[in-house]
Amino acid sequence: MSFLLQCPSCGRRPVDEFSYGGEVTVRPKSSEDERALFGYLYFKQNVAGPQREWWFHSSGCREWFQAERDTRSNQVLQTAPPGGLA
Amino acid sequence: MTRLAERRGELIDRSTPVTFGWRGEQVTGLAGDTIASALLDAGVKVLSRSFKYHRPRGLLCCSGQCPNCLVQVDGEPAVRACMTPVADGMQVDPINAWPSLDSDILHAVGRATPSFGMQVGFYYKTFIRPRWAWKYYEKFLRNAAGLGKLDPAHRRTGRFEKVHRHVDVLVIGGGESGLEAAIAAARDGRETALVEEGLALGGRLAFSGPAAATRAGDLAAQAQEAGVEIVQPAWAGGVYEGNLVPVYQRNTMYRFRAGEIVIATGVVEQPLVFGKNDLPGVMLGSAARRLVNQFRIVPGERAVVVTADDLGIDAACDLAEAGMEVVAVADLRDGEEDERLALCGIEHLTGFAPVEARGRKEVTGVVVARGSERQSLSADMLVMSGGTVAQWGMLVQAGGSVRYDRERRVYVPDRVPEGVRVLGEAVGTQSAVPAKADAARSTQFVCYCEDVTTKDVHLSVDEGFASLELSKRYTTVTMGPCQGKMCHRNSGLLIARELGVDPDEERAGVTTARPPHNPTSFSLLAARGYEPVKRTAIHHWHAEQGGKMLWAGDWKRPYDYGESEEETAAVHESLGLIDVSTLGKLIVRGPEAAALLERLYPNRYGDMKLARVRYGIVCGDDGSILDDGTVARLSETEYYVTTTSSGAGGMEQWFTWWNAVWNMDCQIVNVTSAIAAVNLAGPNARTALAKLTSFDLSNEAFPYLGAGHAEIAGVPCLILRIGFVGELGYEIHYPTAAGEYLWERLMEAGAEFGVKPFGLEPQRVLRLEKGHVIIGQDTNAESQPFEAGMPWIVKLDKENDWIGRYAIEWYQRRGERFALVGFEGRNGAVPKEGAQIIGADGDPAGRVTSTRFSRRLGKTIGLAWVPAALSEDGTAITISDPSGATIPATVTHGAFYDPDGELLRS
Numbered sequence: 001m002s003f004l005l006q007c008p009s010c011g012r013r014p015v016d017e018f019s020y021g022g023e024v025t026v027r028p029k030s031s032e033d034e035r036a037l038f039g040y041l042y043f044k045q046n047v048a049g050p051q052r053e054w055w056f057h058s059s060g061c062r063e064w065f066q067a068e069r070d071t072r073s074n075q076v077l078q079t080a081p082p083g084g085l086a
Numbered sequence: 087m088t089r090l091a092e093r094r095g096e097l098i099d100r101s102t103p104v105t106f107g108w109r110g111e112q113v114t115g116l117a118g119d120t121i122a123s124a125l126l127d128a129g130v131k132v133l134s135r136s137f138k139y140h141r142p143r144g145l146l147c148c149s150g151q152c153p154n155c156l157v158q159v160d161g162e163p164a165v166r167a168c169m170t171p172v173a174d175g176m177q178v179d180p181i182n183a184w185p186s187l188d189s190d191i192l193h194a195v196g197r198a199t200p201s202f203g204m205q206v207g208f209y210y211k212t213f214i215r216p217r218w219a220w221k222y223y224e225k226f227l228r229n230a231a232g233l234g235k236l237d238p239a240h241r242r243t244g245r246f247e248k249v250h251r252h253v254d255v256l257v258i259g260g261g262e263s264g265l266e267a268a269i270a271a272a273r274d275g276r277e278t279a280l281v282e283e284g285l286a287l288g289g290r291l292a293f294s295g296p297a298a299a300t301r302a303g304d305l306a307a308q309a310q311e312a313g314v315e316i317v318q319p320a321w322a323g324g325v326y327e328g329n330l331v332p333v334y335q336r337n338t339m340y341r342f343r344a345g346e347i348v349i350a351t352g353v354v355e356q357p358l359v360f361g362k363n364d365l366p367g368v369m370l371g372s373a374a375r376r377l378v379n380q381f382r383i384v385p386g387e388r389a390v391v392v393t394a395d396d397l398g399i400d401a402a403c404d405l406a407e408a409g410m411e412v413v414a415v416a417d418l419r420d421g422e423e424d425e426r427l428a429l430c431g432i433e434h435l436t437g438f439a440p441v442e443a444r445g446r447k448e449v450t451g452v453v454v455a456r457g458s459e460r461q462s463l464s465a466d467m468l469v470m471s472g473g474t475v476a477q478w479g480m481l482v483q484a485g486g487s488v489r490y491d492r493e494r495r496v497y498v499p500d501r502v503p504e505g506v507r508v509l510g511e512a513v514g515t516q517s518a519v520p521a522k523a524d525a526a527r528s529t530q531f532v533c534y535c536e537d538v539t540t541k542d543v544h545l546s547v548d549e550g551f552a553s554l555e556l557s558k559r560y561t562t563v564t565m566g567p568c569q570g571k572m573c574h575r576n577s578g579l580l581i582a583r584e585l586g587v588d589p590d591e592e593r594a595g596v597t598t599a600r601p602p603h604n605p606t607s608f609s610l611l612a613a614r615g616y617e618p619v620k621r622t623a624i625h626h627w628h629a630e631q632g633g634k635m636l637w638a639g640d641w642k643r644p645y646d647y648g649e650s651e652e653e654t655a656a657v658h659e660s661l662g663l664i665d666v667s668t669l670g671k672l673i674v675r676g677p678e679a680a681a682l683l684e685r686l687y688p689n690r691y692g693d694m695k696l697a698r699v700r701y702g703i704v705c706g707d708d709g710s711i712l713d714d715g716t717v718a719r720l721s722e723t724e725y726y727v728t729t730t731s732s733g734a735g736g737m738e739q740w741f742t743w744w745n746a747v748w749n750m751d752c753q754i755v756n757v758t759s760a761i762a763a764v765n766l767a768g769p770n771a772r773t774a775l776a777k778l779t780s781f782d783l784s785n786e787a788f789p790y791l792g793a794g795h796a797e798i799a800g801v802p803c804l805i806l807r808i809g810f811v812g813e814l815g816y817e818i819h820y821p822t823a824a825g826e827y828l829w830e831r832l833m834e835a836g837a838e839f840g841v842k843p844f845g846l847e848p849q850r851v852l853r854l855e856k857g858h859v860i861i862g863q864d865t866n867a868e869s870q871p872f873e874a875g876m877p878w879i880v881k882l883d884k885e886n887d888w889i890g891r892y893a894i895e896w897y898q899r900r901g902e903r904f905a906l907v908g909f910e911g912r913n914g915a916v917p918k919e920g921a922q923i924i925g926a927d928g929d930p931a932g933r934v935t936s937t938r939f940s941r942r943l944g945k946t947i948g949l950a951w952v953p954a955a956l957s958e959d960g961t962a963i964t965i966s967d968p969s970g971a972t973i974p975a976t977v978t979h980g981a982f983y984d985p986d987g988e989l990l991r992s
Binding site: 001002003004014015019021027028029030031034037040041042054056058062063064074082083 | 326327328330343707708735738739742743746747749756887891892893895896899
């Protein structure tokens, strides 16, 4: 893994400057629905294709942002501050 | 041997002799020589023994492609002798030869058994039965296999570095096309670097006589003038995602990021397949030309050239010009005799293919044939040229692909990804002529690295491995150090023939040339990282006072100062001081700071009064305990948060993440390194501290869990009245710059009370006496607060949502299965941390996470995870220690020492 990632604050940087924060998910609103709760906690979508995910620029500005990345090619389609993906 | 007359294009410096060791004997070459050229000049023809049959091997490609000249240099294995310049005093040894290069016992084994034994699949078929014998076989095979020896006592000297580089254009290959592309790019104003593996720039120009050498020199000068950065000798290891190219030069790995990668890797001349085509004295045409033109060495007396294209004719002319007798050129192609050969008076045998080389340890002749017509020629050198193969491996690594061009009978680039260009001969301009493998009875090698013969390939196809990819896995052809550079094409052609398909109509397929492109030292891959050690502002004081410094995460902390027990006693009886600067420290500030903490912690922070501090744990959304620490409220909108020593970075990341997710009006600043912290603890803590500050420390004004700003010895501080170690204590946070200064003032103030600095070990004993957990030692990724004995910290009645809430609610409905409890040993023994708790059925049911003998309490105490059934206060449990001992213990709840916290509140 050595692709480049566009940090919204710092620009294009090698991926080893960043920490991966996992898929962008929606937290369930209660513990009532067991499936929804454990799905959120333990089952990842793991799509083969464009995926929305969190990244932290740990060796840079130390800000979180979101990226859309094709998991098959590691092509980064877009990055944006949280909530800003098109 | 004497060298040829001085001429333009030679690499040697005749005025500077260089002496090095070969098998313990002194050999003298010239500056500019490679190990291989110097050895050949000294008359050494055999450089190594082959991988499997231990056959003698000599110089073959002279350009770093083949495995034949791999040697051991100063203890480092797999050094390419033909690419490594000689240096005074270097010790060079052959590899894979025992007892010696001249008479190798394993070679004799191979000779005795080739017809039935050592063919492909030999190991799998032979050594599988009887099974008990494998351990004996293995010893023998381990000895026989592999290249070179790793000497455990050998230590590399020097430092290995990684360097990050960014350029607009990176040109891989310093041949004519590469140089021209680099010059053009640099003149265009783009920052350009060029990587060349060889000792000379210009590619083929560099070894094709004086006129070509002049052109190579001109190009090199132009490149220099245009500002091209030439990295040489160095090699590109491969092409990775994001146009990343590791370039290895001596002790440095350059990680080049290039806007554009220009692949100008050219071609590799191919061997021909015929009997005993591996005898020392059999050499590629380009190798012979390099020796003559670059090192001015005449590599033999009588040469025969067998060729499939004009490269062999070029070589024949160069050898003749150098004064060698060139007996004949056997040309696989039919057609007219070549004019240049006629001019040199060399016989041109058109339509002739080599059948087999003659000789035992060295070439003494060769048999060539045209149909049934055979000719036996005597020679001490056999030059072969089987055409060339374009080097497109890096294109494929970059994500491109190649296709077979039927007309030109070569692979050409098909899909070339953005940011990559392929130039020069690497695009497959040279037509590759298939080798004709004739029916020689002697062994014909397809793959020099792994000793794969035509018979092996035949057998693999016969056994059903009917494609190059399958046959490769069975025979290991293309899997040796050359990664197929010398054998890929020939093995493909051979398999096509075995399968009875027209190689042009239905290709047997291509294999992938994977990085690294050349043998690469692990030292380079593991080059120095950049993870500096963290030291507190008081580090040097600790070291000077006999602190036994050890790693604690990224930090160095004192284990103790050589007297753990006295240090522990000092805290209990009078006064101790510990450096806790390693604690993570975050400032959480903003209108929604309280709201953020309410959502991040299971307990409450919104209702906290100013100037108070409260313990807290942070949970993951799965309910597990991630970290713990204290939170002090400094104002309505500002909190001071401490984390564990190793948790600082992770907690900062965690806090900022949720802050981003919820888009809250709050800022988080990590001030871990900016703030030093010490804990002054013991019954005399108040009296001692009062000497240095006018701040009212009385219990009424500043009670337990108070937080206050104060000036201590002139240093602005935040004092937290908390007690990890169980006695009256003040945790003092202050600017790192004053770290050692305030520490020394506190030591002075405490001197009359016999203050002792204490380290990690006394702190572990003291906190265990209080039953305080250490996150990560007493908890793991599955520990959630109810089971970890902290139900009081979880406020399930909080109105807001908080991280971990739903999982914890779910766990509460399910019921607790385990519990973290205290225990007291009943027989004085101290189990090891990690010892098992034995259940009623005799099976492991839990584990000890912390344990010490407490002098203060006079007994063994500890923390352990036990099944819910064994968790009641007073339950008798049995600990099985790794030593084999069984230790009886009793479950306890609450702190062992000062269970009601009276001392903390005093």
